[in-house]
Amino acid sequence: MSDRPLFVTGATGALGRRLVQEWLETTDRTLYLLIRHKGLHSAADRARKLFAPLGLDGMVGGRIRAIDGDVTKPGFGLSAGDRDLLRAEASEFFHIAALTELNGRKEESERINIGGTTEALRLARDLLERGRLERLFHFSTAYVPGSLRTYHAREDELNPDPAFANHYESSKHEAERRVRGAMAEGLPVTIFRPSIVVGDSRSGEVTEFNVVYPFFKLYAHGILDVLPARADETFNVVPIDFVTQAVRALSSRADTVGKTYHLVAERPPTIGTLLKVKDTEFPRMPPIKLVDPDEFDQTRHSFLVSRIQRYIEPYLGYLRCKLTFDTTNTRSDLDGMGVEFPETDYEFLTRILQYAVDKKYLIA
Ligand SMILES: NC(=O)c1ccc[n+]([C@@H]2O[C@H](COP(=O)([O-])OP(=O)(O)OC[C@H]3O[C@@H](n4cnc5c(N)ncnc54)[C@H](OP(=O)(O)O)[C@@H]3O)[C@@H](O)[C@H]2O)c1
Numbered sequence: 001m002s003d004r005p006l007f008v009t010g011a012t013g014a015l016g017r018r019l020v021q022e023w024l025e026t027t028d029r030t031l032y033l034l035i036r037h038k039g040l041h042s043a044a045d046r047a048r049k050l051f052a053p054l055g056l057d058g059m060v061g062g063r064i065r066a067i068d069g070d071v072t073k074p075g076f077g078l079s080a081g082d083r084d085l086l087r088a089e090a091s092e093f094f095h096i097a098a099l100t101e102l103n104g105r106k107e108e109s110e111r112i113n114i115g116g117t118t119e120a121l122r123l124a125r126d127l128l129e130r131g132r133l134e135r136l137f138h139f140s141t142a143y144v145p146g147s148l149r150t151y152h153a154r155e156d157e158l159n160p161d162p163a164f165a166n167h168y169e170s171s172k173h174e175a176e177r178r179v180r181g182a183m184a185e186g187l188p189v190t191i192f193r194p195s196i197v198v199g200d201s202r203s204g205e206v207t208e209f210n211v212v213y214p215f216f217k218l219y220a221h222g223i224l225d226v227l228p229a230r231a232d233e234t235f236n237v238v239p240i241d242f243v244t245q246a247v248r249a250l251s252s253r254a255d256t257v258g259k260t261y262h263l264v265a266e267r268p269p270t271i272g273t274l275l276k277v278k279d280t281e282f283p284r285m286p287p288i289k290l291v292d293p294d295e296f297d298q299t300r301h302s303f304l305v306s307r308i309q310r311y312i313e314p315y316l317g318y319l320r321c322k323l324t325f326d327t328t329n330t331r332s333d334l335d336g337m338g339v340e341f342p343e344t345d346y347e348f349l350t351r352i353l354q355y356a357v358d359k360k361y362l363i364a
Pocket residue numbers: 009010011012013014015016034035036069070071072095096097098099100101112116139140141142172193194195196197198208210211
C-alpha cells in the first residue's frame with residue numbers, strides 16, 4: 001500500500017469528500033487538501049466541520065493538512081510556505097474542484113473550470129520540476145462532447161465538433177482540451193470522465209443532492225408534471241462508490257498515465273424504468289406525463305411552468321442521453337482489480353430515490 005502524500009482540490013465536494021474518506025480509512029497516506037476559506041472559516045475549520053460527522057476531524061493537523069487556497073487565483077493563491085510544503089511532499093495531485101452547476105453562469109463556469117484547470121496545470125508543472133510530484137489526475141466529465149447531439153465518445157479523443165447544452169459542458173470541454181494539450185507535451189496526466197454521479201450502490205447514500213437531484217425534486221414535489229422525453233431514452237448515472245473505487249484502482253497503476261477513462265454505466269437505465277420505479281415504489285409522488293419532445297410546446301403551459309421548463313433545459317440532455325461511451329480503457333485496466341461496472345437497474349434507482357426520500361430531500 002502506497003504511503004505517498006496526496007494533494008487534492010475539491011475535497012469539500014461530493015466526490016472529493018468520499019475519496020478523501022476512503023483514502024483516510026484504507027491507507028496511511030497524508031492528504032494535503034486545498035480548501036477555500038469561507039467568511040471567517042479557515043480551510044482547517046472547514047475540514048474539521050466536514051470530517052466531524054465521519055469521526056475523522058481528529059485527523060485535521062495530522063494526516064489531513066488543510067491548505068488555504070482558491071483554484072481561480074494565480075498559483076491557487078498559495079502562500080510561499082504552503083507551495084514549498086507541496087513541493088517537498090506531494091507525490092500525486094488530484095484536481096477535482098469545479099463549478100458543477102448545470103445552470104451556472106458563463107463567466108463563473110469558465111473562471112473556475114477553465115481558469116482553475118489552467119492553474120492546476122501550471123502548479124503541476126512546478127511541482128514536477130521543483131518538487132517530488134509524479135503525476136496529475138484530472139476530473140473531467142463524460143459530457144465533454146456536449147449533450148445536445150448524438151455522438152459516440154471515444155476515450156482517446158475529445159470531440160472536435162461539440163454541441164453544448166450549458167456552460168458547464170463547454171467549460172469542462174475547454175479545460176480537458178488544455179489538459180490533453182499538456183499531456184501531449186509530456187505531462188503525466190490521467191483523465192477521469194464520470195457520467196452523472198448519484199448515491200451509493202448499496203445504500204443510495206450521497207452527501208450532496210447535486211447535479212441531477214434538483215431536477216428529480218421539481219417533479220417529485222409536483223412543480224413540474226410534464227417531461228419532454230421518450231420512455232426508451234436512457235440517462236447515464238453511476239453510483240458514487242463505483243467512481244471512487246475505479247479512481248483508486250486506476251490511480252494505483254503506473255500504466256494509466258496518459259490515458260482517459262469513461263466511468264459510466266455500460267447499460268444505463270431508461271426513462272421508462274425511472275417512471276415505473278416512481279409509480280410502483282413511490283405511488284404518492286405526483287404523476288409525470290411524458291410528451292414527445294418533437295411535439296412539446298412550451299407556450300401551451302402557464303407562464304410559470306414555461307419559465308421553469310426553460311430553466312431545466314440545460315438538464316434535459318442528461319435525462320435524454322444522446323451520447324454513448326466507449327469504455328475500452330476502463331474495462332481493460334479495471335480487469336482483475338476487483339471493480340465491476342455498476343448495475344443501474346430498477347432496484348438501484350429505487351435505492352437512490354428511497355435515500356433521498358428518507359433524508360426528506362424528496363417528498364413521497
Ligand atoms: N457529480 C457528478 O455528477 C459529476 C459527474 C461528472 C464529472 N464530475 C466532476 O467531478 C468533480 C467533482 O464533482 P462533485 O460533484 O464532487 O462537485 P461538487 O460537489 O460541486 O464540489 C465541487 C468542489 O469544488 C470546489 N471548488 C469550487 N470552486 C473552487 C475554487 N474557486 N477554489 C477551490 N475549490 C473550489 C468546491 O469547494 P467549496 O466547498 O469551497 O465550494 C467543492 O469542493 C468535478 O470536476 C466535476 O466536474 C462530477
